[in-house]
Amino acid sequence: MPEPAHSAQPLTAPDTRPPCLATIEPVVAGDRTVVTCRGEFDIGAQELQPELCAVLDRSATGVDLDLDEVRFCDCGGLNVLLSLRREALDQGKTVTVRTCGPVVGRLLDLTGARELFMTGTPAHSGGSDTVAAAPVPAPVLVPFPGPGPVEPSPTVAVDEELRLEVDQLRRAMRTRPAIDVARGIVMASFGLxxxxxxxxxxxxxxxxxxxxxxxAQDLMGAVHGAPVPEEVQRQVAAAVARVREGNAE
Incomplete structure (x- = not known):
């Protein structure tokens, strides 16, 4: 008597995407839309990208971000904001940061991205760290070429420094997604x-x-069955034990 055939079960890869721990609340204010952001803006906040773009599409001139209630923000979260800004530029609109707390403010300053979210109009009041309007630079007089080197204008120097900082940010963002995924794996594995x-x-x-x-790449590979170096396993376990001991005190 033939054995009953068993239907093959499809193999599905585990979902290792980090959870989205951020929310947004858009409110139309005239020809612009104010978007209040809350929670943690990391790589998981990429899930909000389509919703943010939809809000931008519906606005007439752009979006103003209220980031006062963002508790955590890293390069993954900043990448979401930069992507929204690029989309706005393509549409002839602007994205500004109305207010932000020290967490976001520090990241904007360290990366040199604060200037990217400024406008020539006065900033809205409120919040613990209001983003001021960008000053309009005075005209720069370029002297007629003569003997000796011509000193670069202050405006050119600032622009070049900002470009370098943004390039550094982009390089960091190429490796940051893997780090954020690894952090999500550690959170889920050890309940941290x-x-x-x-x-x-x-x-x-x-x-x-x-x-x-x-x-981070080692930990991500473990999800798909790749071996993790023993020393890495020991150090991760030891670090988890120390963190739990500190929380218990």
Whole structure:
């Protein structure tokens, strides 16, 4: 008697995408739309990209962001805002940051991206860190070429410095997605918070003398069955134990 045939079950890869821990609330204000952002803007916030673009499409002249209630923001979250800004430029619109807390403000300053979200109009009041309007530079008089080098104008120097900082940010963003996914894996595997998972990754990276994005690639490979170096496993476990001991005190 033939054995009953069993239907093959499709193999599905586990969803390793980090969860979206951010929300947005758009409010139309005349020809612009004010978008209040809350929560944590990391790589998971990419899920909000279609909704943000839809809000931009419906606005007449652009979007003003209220980031006061953003508790955490890294390069993954900033990439979402930069993508929205690029889309606005393509539509002849603008994206500004009305207000932001110290978390976002520090990231904007460190990356030199604050100037990208300024306009020539006065900033809206409110918030703990209001983004001021960009000053209009005075005309620069270029002297007639003569003996000796011509000093570059201050405006040119500032523009060049900003371009360099943005280039550095883009290079960082190429490796940051893997790091954010690895952080999500540590959060899910050990039941840790965002901050504790970040501490575990940084500690393990330092103790194994491994670059953070290489460590992240190792952890991402483990999800698909690739072996993780034993030293990395030991250091991750030790870092998790230290974090839990600190939380228990």
């Amino acid at each position: 918070s965002t901050e504790d998972a970040w501490t575990v990754l940084v500690t393990a990276s330092q103790n194994t003398n491994t670059k953070l994005h290489h460590l």
